[in-house]
Amino acid sequence: MAAHLLSLPLYAVDCPRGGKARWHSASPPPPCRIVLADEIAATGRTMAEACGFLRGLGYDVLTLTLFHDPASRFIPDLSIPAPAYIQFPWEFRDRSPGTLAARMNGRVSHDSEEDFFGVDLDGVIAPDIRRRQYRRAVRSGEIDRLVAARSKLAMNPQTSLPPVDWRRTVIVTGRPECDLAATRAWLAEHGLGTVPVYARPEGIPPEASAAHKARTIADLGITHFYESDLLQALEISRLAPATAVYWWGRNPDRRFRVFAASAIGGKS
Template sequence: MNKPVLPLTYEQLDHWIESLQPALLDEQFVAAVGILRGGAPLALMASHAVGVPVAFLRYDRASRVVTWDSSLPMPAPGSKVLLCEDIAGRGFTLLDCIDFLERHGLIVRTLTGAFDELSRTRPDFGTDARGYFALFPWERQAYTDRYREDWTNHDAGQRAPMSNDHEYATYAIDLDGILLPDVPSTRYNEDLQAALNERDLLLPFESLPGIDLQRARAIITGRPEMDRERTQAWLDRHGFGKLELVMRTPGLHDHTPAGTATHKAAAVLRCGVTHFIESDPVQAILIAQKAPLLRVIWWDAAALSGTLVGASGWR
């Protein structure tokens, strides 16, 4: 995890497989076979791209046993199948699954979302992620400390099971507009000290976003570091003092929407959370662009509604 992260979104993977369509059609596959669970989304995308049925394999890492896990019968010997996995890694999953299919007389080509310098085998179709840690949308929880700890123990042979993916959900939240009302920017321009005093006296919203605050790790705000003491005092006074407070460093990020969003996106990734709740829709879009696997929710306090935000650059 010391490598730079290469986030791969559903949209990027879908576009990549669509770009492979002519080459995949030439292979005349009879089925796309996904290794559960990481290879399943790619197998589904490939099956739609080339019009073949989809089937699945189940692999037990501890015993290295492969089983056919599909309502479809295994194709006839001599048939060609596309075996799909999220990554060709340092383990034996892909090799063992290839061997299983070939022992049943099938011709196997492989497609993986990524391969890297540790891959035991190079796929026939794959994204070159050498030098990077490829992260898939179904692995966004890998950012969290708890997931990494559980995975390290599991990978070391300690048989404690991994939790369900949704149990690793961890939140960070914006401050102004989420826990308390925003003071209009014109007030700060008219009389900064009076606006700060007014803000200090505000009460929390009666209705907050419907999340379990026990799963919240941090408050990430665009307020500058110089406001830390009074901000922390407000949080302590209203029962939010246990959350980590991450503030903007003006020398690194300015107070513009782009600067504040850049600060928040970087802070969210450092904090290792899966969800971020933001009060400003423009900043929510910018954060989603900079952290594409993060679940960014724009919270409209007036309407008491949240909107899941996704954003890709358009050219």
């Protein structure tokens, strides 16, 4: 894009994470001025390595990125500080050391780009209340008793849980925030007490649960999300197209990645 806008020839430098920079295309004859462009300087190590490589060959280098993390060790000549988490549509990994530190309490190296998981609670970790049973309880005024009985349910078998690293996982649920204490107690009882839980804020109706989950996914930069309800999974995929969303049904043959129309370029 930068080469096109500036009407300049485009050359490519390859710089693998933690490795040495090298030309990935033909190279312009030095000495000349080069604009070294990338989308973001996260840790800054790759940009610093590539810049040092080019300057060592005698080029006059101007560095350009769309954004840089304020914690980056290398600040480009032309760049905008990233105001928060930055996730480009073509990427599914962590991009900001500041975000990593805040989100994972410093447990992850700033030099890594790793998957970050989100999991629905009811239907994935805990047995879900069937819709027919739920509607019947609403009509009869026994919904509070039904929800209270949920705390006595056993967790779904380990073999049926999604293949996630629970150290890099959060739970995003449609349960209201008023249920958080009971929910956390249930999770602690079943060995998941350290997993963060994001419940539906007060004032957001149950029918907007998918939108709540999609907003949370985007805010946290979740790369993979497992949802038990197919319609919600499709809506989440539409609202959070950069995230890989999986429908995680009760049966193993109903567990696969879903794509909403708008997430693949169509209209919903």
